[in-house]
Amino acid sequence: MKLLFLCHKMPYPPVDGGAIATLNMLTEFANQGHKVDVLAMQTYKHSFSIEKLPQELLVNITWNQVFVNTQLSPVKALVNLLFSKEPYNAVRFDCINYRNKLVEVLEKNTYDIIQLEGLYLSTYIKTIRKQANTLVSLRAHNVEWRIWERLAISDQSFIKSLYYRILAKRVKRMELNTLKQIDLLVPITENDKLELPIYNSNNIFVAPTGIKKENLLQKEPDNIKTLFHIGALDWIPNQEGLLWFVENVWQKIKLSFPEWEFIIAGRNAPLQFQKELGKYPVKYIGQVDSAKDFIDKNGIMIVPLLAGSGMRIKIIEGMARSKAIVTTSIGAEGIPVTNMENIIIADNIEEMYSAISDLMNNFNQLKSISNKAFSFVKENFNNEKLVSELAGFYQKKIN
Secondary structure (H helix, E strand, O other): OEEEEEEOOOOOOOOOHHHHHHHHHHHHHHHOOOEEEEEEEEOOOOOOOHHHOOHHHHOOEEEEEEEOOOOOOHHHHHHHHHHOOOOHHHHOOOOHHHHHHHHHHHHHOOOOEEEEEOHHHHHHHHHHHHHOOOEEEEEEOOOHHHHHHHHHHHOOOHHHHHHHHHHHHHHHHHHHHHHOOOOEEEEOOHHHHHHOOOOOHHHEOOOOOOEOHHHOOOOOOOEEEEEEEEOOOOOHHHHHHHHHHHHHHHHHHHHHOOOOEEEEEOOOOOHHHHHHHOOOOOEEEEOOOOHHHHHHHEEEEEEOOOOOOOOOHHHHHHHHOOOOEEEOHHHHOOOOOOEOOOEEEOOOHHHHHHHHHHHHHOHHHHHHHHHHHHHHHHHHOEHHHHHHHHHHHHHHHHO
């Protein structure tokens, strides 16, 4: 097969869940002998140049890149709110230069599948239809409107909550309309499949993010007496969840276990968020050179999400490195884990404090959950197998 991946950000380096999900899939398609083309947006946040890609990412993969200014503008956001019915977070990715490059790529090539890596590429479906008679697949990394709906519920600010509700309504309308335009839907979890109705259920294939064999590791942490979090800190659900955790849970834990540390790593943290973290006894270290090394070094992984959708790739990554993970029901959503066996799920202050304290006091339980987490990912998230199954689905639809 020949596939074209449309990406709203550079999937390399794989520093966040979305980039990992995209890169693992497209490279595995290439590894299995399919021809892969990529048309990615280069943004200020994801500015990596394709000229610096490692050689192994050029085998069976042709990269194209267009700079798109997706920076948030308060003025444009206000104008959009008052005079448009489109979600501002989607409008930012509509770019004439990217559209022109897409036309150029489609004029030079014929594809079996064009895969949109996320909802915000749907604005280019009309361009695709004009240029090519190709099956269009939407890879839904999450249910976008659900994220904003949950943020509206969890945020304590009336103004922000109201704005999130408006966004949720607009994104939902866009998401449902997109489902009418695509040929195939590839949600990342079974939960998302249920919330994304498409006209023909035979055209849906659930494809979780796979983990490469070389990223599986079972070892003891260098510093067991650490809690840690790693993730994209410009993502609002991560910010809100972390602030809730450090204020309500971590401070209590620190009083009971003063020798333990909570270390937070991640890229693009806004200054205001960093100032808020500075009020609490946490260690913020910003972006790390190697996420795997950071995960391997530290003890218990904390993912305190109060909003979100899809699959938390960092949880899968943590489990693949044999980490005991404490998260919420929303954090674990879409991953068929078993509470108290291969993960810990806690949804309020008391539950989370109790769960983490128990792990700190019982290293045998901590090791057991870590080992079972590793086995769970090894058995269920084999990247080679998952992509092979999706390729088979695609080939069937092409035929």
